[in-house]
Amino acid sequence: MRRVPILRIGDCLVVTVYADLDDGSAITLRDDLTREVARIGARGVLIDVSALDVVDSFGARMLGDVARTVSVMDAETVISGLAPAVAMTLVEMGVTIPATRTALDAESGLKLLGIAVARGSAPPRGPSG
């Protein structure tokens, strides 16, 4: 099973998903992330998926699950770098990723988290509406 490395930047966590999320690695990712969030008291999690060419409904649900789990622990999730084709496919399948905000790239994703973290628990209305 592949382990996704989790980087800490300030009080945020950053992960880059570079292979398709299968059952096992998705659960590992969720477990690792929640543990880290609890350990450092992270306020935000950035998941960069710009390396993914394909995200199926299962992958999207896994991302949503991770985000919801993290949000229960009062941390916000931002997904960055979703490719145009992936976005189209997800919309056509009617899949949404709940409890997340999105960003064009990792940098604007961090900015989004940074602003949200600086203003405390009530994040301002950002580009994702």
Place this chain on the structure above:
Amino acid sequence: MTTGQRVRTLFARHDAAMLDSWLEAQKRTGIARPDLIDESQRREESGQILILLDRALSDDPPGFPDDASWDALRMHLEQLAESRAVDGFSPTEIAHLVLTLKPVVFERLRGEQATSPTETWADIEDINRLLDGLALFTIEVLQRSREAIISRQQQNMLELSTPVVTLWDGILGLPLIGTLDSRRARQVMETLLARIAETQSSVAIIDISGVPTVDTLTAQYLTRTAAAVRLMGAECIVSGIRPQIARTLIDLDVELGELPTRATLAGALALAFERVGRSVIARD
């Protein structure tokens, strides 16, 4: 003599008199249309049909219009139908060009002697089958050429109709003109998402001032596009909501969700500036 051969002899003795009575029949049916095509051209084209018809029937036994021996006639009719369609002839008028040959041939048949009723009946059947087949063929050609024109125009429209422009650093504009159908909606989405990825723009304004009507389906296309744009991390604004469109949206109970809308492109641009953290200030 077999029936096919007898039909052939009917056409084989085509002469100026036959051509004349055919042209007369065309005039009687009202398809001569001297306003669209002049007399001498019509005579030449019709005469050519008779010559080619005779040649096509010279096979023994004569086959019917799908055979290779009919290629020359088919090609002639094809060109004729296409040019007439361009000249503004209606499908009925084009079909009648061949069908008016019937009374002429039947007249000849009546002049024939010593045929039993059975043979006459078979001849009539043959003539009908032949001329009806040719008439249908001309209509089909006409239909095909029109369809080709339509699909070419559709393609042109698709290509012309999705210009994504950069309004400002980080702000894209997509002025939509014309009705949004599923194919076009898909192309709009594809183009817009690709440009967002390419320019890393965070706001996209879709202006629907040029969309004549918005129904539930159009609204669905818009919300889908907006959802995809949002997944990528950018935001959509729909502008150009005319009063009539606003009323329709409410009457149809269309749910636009969180998609921000503005009446004018200016309003959308102001909102977009706000989103990217810019403002326009008057100089004094």
